[in-house]
Amino acid sequence: MEGMSTIVKRVTPLLAGLIFLYGIYIILHGHLTPGGGFAGGAIIAGAFILLILAFGSSALNLKKEVAGSSNTESIALLMVVVLALMALLFGTKVFFFNYLPKGEPGELLSAGVIPLYNIFIGIEVAGAILTIFLALVIFKEESSK
Amino acid sequence: MELTISIILGFMIIGAIYALHAKDLLSAVMAMGIVGYGLVICFLLLKAPDLAIVQIVVETITLVIMVAVVLDSTREELAITLDRRAILQMIAGFIVFAGLFYFFILAIEHLDPLGAHTLRMSETYVNGAVELTGSVNLVTGVLFDFRAYDTLGEAVILYTAALGVLTLLRIKGKK
Amino acid sequence: MTVYILCFVLFLVGLYGLITRRNLIKIAISLSIMEFSIFLMLVLIGYIDNGLMPIVDPGLSAQVYVDPLPQAMVLTAIVIGLATTAMLMAIAIRLYRKYKTFDIREMKNLRG
Structure with a gap:
């Protein structure tokens, strides 16, 4: 897959950085404002897809990238399960129990484990979407040879 | 509120019908974008900002993937031939549609009207x-x-x- | 009631495409349209007139909020819809490489 023109290549890194930052904001404020892990993860994956479309697949080592995104996704899903299992050690012994202190509603550091779930679900969604996209790009590259 | 959403839904239905009848697969995929982005506006009007954020990003990524697949293979839609099998399928389809529509009309009698949800x-x-x-x-x-x-x-x-x-x-x- | 019926008409358009089209891409588009109509139906059922969006302001006392349960269910369903569409696209491009066509009837004849 070829990259695009010089103008696109100059503008895209600036935009992709801002989009990535916006995705992180959406994930971290998931318990206060609209958004959360699913929306933020999809936005982060969108930033990476924008970079790949602008610079073309020749600029990166695709096999390594897909292994990396696939591993990230697996580890994030494992962390969600570990966080849920840790609830069996503290307080009321219920799977998915919110065992951290709740804090003041409306503050950034509140709601116990919900922000942590948001972060790991966000990483998992971003990794999954990126893996699917990279697999399609690799298939296109290999079949056009 | 009901009128606004009805108008947007009308546009979505027109977009869906065009997407199914387009001769070019690329324009069919683009017409599916009408349905998806119309859904975003409906979510915003129905006080569901979380869904609107997710839907607008997911719809864009879906369109990118579908356009990549269409450009990688072929853009031509198959010639639609009206042979015996296609006509039989259509007749069976319309009978099923009529039945489904009848049961749906029966079912929404028991639903709360729009905006009066308990x-x-x-x-x-x-x-x-x-x-x-x-x-x-x-x-x-x-x-x-x-x-x-x-x-x-x-x-x-x-x-x-x-x-x-x-x-x-x-x-x-x-x- | 009109909105519910229009929503169901959108579903029927998707179903019509699913049973009459022979092109794999068109079948994927029909499935997506059916999905969209069902998302809209679920969110419409949870809407309340003059209800606020489901984000609580701790300062204010009791308010009427839109039902958050259908919204949470639809949120997961949208992401699953993306996954199934991507999976269908992967199957379609794989079959195109093997048979050089998107026609499902041709594929049945060329079996093997």
Whole structure:
């Protein structure tokens, strides 16, 4: 897959950085404002897809990238399960129990484990979407040879 | 409110019919974008900003993937031939449609009219949810506390789909 | 009631495409349209007139909020819809490489 023109290549890194930052904001404020892990993860994956479309697949080592995104996704899903299992050690012994202190509603550091779930679900969604996209790009590259 | 959503739904239906009848696959995929982005506006009007954010990003990524597949293969739609089998399929389809429509009309008699929903099921999810979960956003509270098993299942399905795509596209087919 | 009926008409358009089209891409589009109509139906059922969006302001006392339960369910369903569409696209491109066509009837004839 070829990259695009010089103008696109100059503008895209600036935009992709801002989009990535916006995705992180959406994930971290998931318990206060609209958004959360699913929306933020999809936005982060969108930033990476924008970079790949602008610079073309020749600029990166695709096999390594897909292994990396696939591993990230697996580890994030494992962390969600570990966080849920840790609830069996503290307080009321219920799977998915919110065992951290709740804090003041409306503050950034509140709601116990919900922000942590948001972060790991966000990483998992971003990794999954990126893996699917990279697999399609690799298939296109290999079949056009 | 009902009128606005009806007008947007009308546009979505026209876009859907065009998407199914377009001669060019690329314009069919683009016409599906009308349906998806119309849905975003409906979500915003129905006070569901979480869904609007997710839908607008997911629709864009879906369009990118579909356009990539169409440009990689062929853009031409198959010639539609009206042979005996196609006509039989259409007749059977319209009989099924008439039956489904009849049962739907029967079913919406028991539904609350638009805007008069009673919180029978989710009263406990709204009242006192902030004290129970600590999350100000009620959707996140439902998603990660009251119904966390659903979220876990969803994450596992997404993981399985990614593995499935990797398996489908990375193995060498036999000649 | 009109909105519910229009929503169901959108579903029927998707179903019509699913049973009459032979092109794999068109079948994927029909499935997506059916999905969209069902998301809209679920959110419409949870809407309350003059209800606030489901984000609580701790300062204010009791308010009427839109039902958050259908919204949370639809949120997961949208992401699953993306996964299934991507999976269908992967199957379609794989079959195109093997048979050089998107026609499902041709594929049945060329089996093997």
